Amino acid sequence: MTLSPDAASFADLVLDLHETSSLDETVERIIEFACKMFDCAYAGVILVHPGSRVETVASNHEVVAHLDKIQLEAGAGPDIEIIADRPGVLVRDVRQEQRWPQWTAAVEAAGIRSMLGARLHTNRQVLGSLNLYALEVDRFDEVDVDVAHMLARHAAVALESARGTEHLRGAVDARNLIGQAQGILMERFNIGADQAFQVLRRYSQDNNLKLHSVAQRLIDTRSLPR
Template sequence: MPDLSRGPAEDFAEMALRLHDEPGVEETVDLVLEYALKAVGCDFAGVIFVHGGTQVETIAATDPLVERLDEIQMEHGEGPDLDTLEDRLSIIVDDTATETRWPGWAARVASAGIRSLLSTRLYTAGTVIGTLNLYSVKPRQFDVDDQEVAHILARHAAVAIGTARKEENLWQAVDARKLIGQAQGILMERFDLTSDQAFAVLLRYSQDNNIKLRKVAERLVETRRLPS
């Protein structure tokens, strides 16, 4: 947990090192939220990811209420998180009770007990990953200084998440290749096939039955039978 008794430079240096040392996306996001709660002094925090440019999903949150707040934006099709994803680096909502930019969203969020919000884009040079969202039960909780802190945290987080995603995808690809190789070996031994012939059997079965090739190989390795 960050030691806020030290200077901000030292604390952010520790944060950067810890973020980039985390092994996966889930661990990285959890650490982002841990720092956000302490560094900005908010009541709740959450991260949403965007898939395919349009599909939004709550990846992690410090309280179940955050996921409900994200759902409200999806239901209304408006809100600060969506605007941040679209074309803004960061948005502050001073008071949901008087907010006029997204009136439908604001009224429901205020009724849920949330009075102010800070949304910051998570992005790298190549892609928008999602947003980091901080909530408070008090109005006017966030100022420009908080916004700058959130920007720093979000930039480090985006790079770390992007790296973790690539590493996870790489290991998934390596695992898939291993499974397919093992499945080929089983078919080669059982039916006296060449490597290319065994791969062709797996591929044809995958296509004919609309099952991913990795799943076909996984089932064959586990059961020594092609999935029914």
């Protein structure tokens, strides 16, 4: 049995996503593939950060971030609902959409006529939403809703993995910085590793700075915050 071009392309994307370790690269690949698969004008990815901070992390046009900002400021819009508790949103014609009037007015003003959004989530967490915009009415249909849902599920797993990898790398980098800073203090003051760590921690607490920030300051300037 031979796969259709679309099915083969989808399979290749899934493999590519799971082999990509960088969060930025993963997001860019998702947007690139989404625009190609759905033949839409614009696409963007919103991610939820720790502390419930929501951000448009990537898009193929600045208008996407502009429309997302309107939703976030108004506290109403398709992306807000997707992240909260909906698997997706389909807007066939912006001019006929009665929900979110502030957002729909901005969307129409940008020349966009239809929209499709899908929730990015795994069994463990909600990561954000994948959002597609078209200049034509009824660009997206129910089949596209299903395909977008499948894409979003694979994309969410890849994003979760990439985010975890970056956190791990960040932890390793921070540990290396602290180790270098300890070495500087040990050599300068002829103290042990534990004492050097206590000095860094005290400066961290007294100056309300992250421990790795204090270490970086010491490495860069050879001095600690006063």
